[in-house]
Amino acid sequence: MAENGFEPRIAALLCRWCAYAGADLAGTSRLSYPPNMIPIRVPCSGRVEPSWVIEALNAGADAVLIGGCHPGDCHYVSGNYKARRRVALLRRVLGELGVDPARVRLEWVSASEGAKFARVMRDYVEEIRALGPHEGGLGSSTAPEAVAESVVEAVEQVVQHG
Numbered sequence: 001m002a003e004n005g006f007e008p009r010i011a012a013l014l015c016r017w018c019a020y021a022g023a024d025l026a027g028t029s030r031l032s033y034p035p036n037m038i039p040i041r042v043p044c045s046g047r048v049e050p051s052w053v054i055e056a057l058n059a060g061a062d063a064v065l066i067g068g069c070h071p072g073d074c075h076y077v078s079g080n081y082k083a084r085r086r087v088a089l090l091r092r093v094l095g096e097l098g099v100d101p102a103r104v105r106l107e108w109v110s111a112s113e114g115a116k117f118a119r120v121m122r123d124y125v126e127e128i129r130a131l132g133p134h135e136g137g138l139g140s141s142t143a144p145e146a147v148a149e150s151v152v153e154a155v156e157q158v159v160q161h162g
């Protein structure tokens with residue numbers, strides 16, 4: 001635990017084929033990592049909409065981890081490449097809005113990489129602990145709801161044509 005008692009809440013959007021299975025393996029192998037993660041199983045990292053990340057941050061998550069299959073291993077061929085483009089763009093937009101881009105992270109974890117999953121979680125929790133809580137959200141008075149909505153729209157438009 002951090003000195004100030006802050007324990008980050010990290011929403012983890014994990015591809016069911018790889019990263020989710022890797023998280024499962026970490027658990028069944030009794031590998032220790034901090035219990036700060038809220039795991040959410042998704043069909044593929046490429047299915048993660050930018051709006052989900054923003055909604056998670058607005059709903060009280062301090063950070064969002066997206067986990068997918070390694071490049072070349074996506075069960076839908078190119079979903080993880082799409083995720084990579086989306087996350088890069090989203091991080092840029094978040095930075096423009098004054099939200100530290102480190103609050104969104106993308107990792108490749110295979111079903112056999114329980115140890116890697118545990119390592120990623122330890123590392124990310126440590127990083128977000130040092131960063132502190134995500135305050136205000138994108139629907140706060142500094143960035144009203146309408147701003148969050150237009151960010152989502154802008155990101156999704158670029159993604160669709162990107």
Ligand code: FES
Pocket residue numbers: 015016017018043044045046067068069073074075076077079080
């Ligand atoms: S199926 Fe895992 S990232 Fe696409």
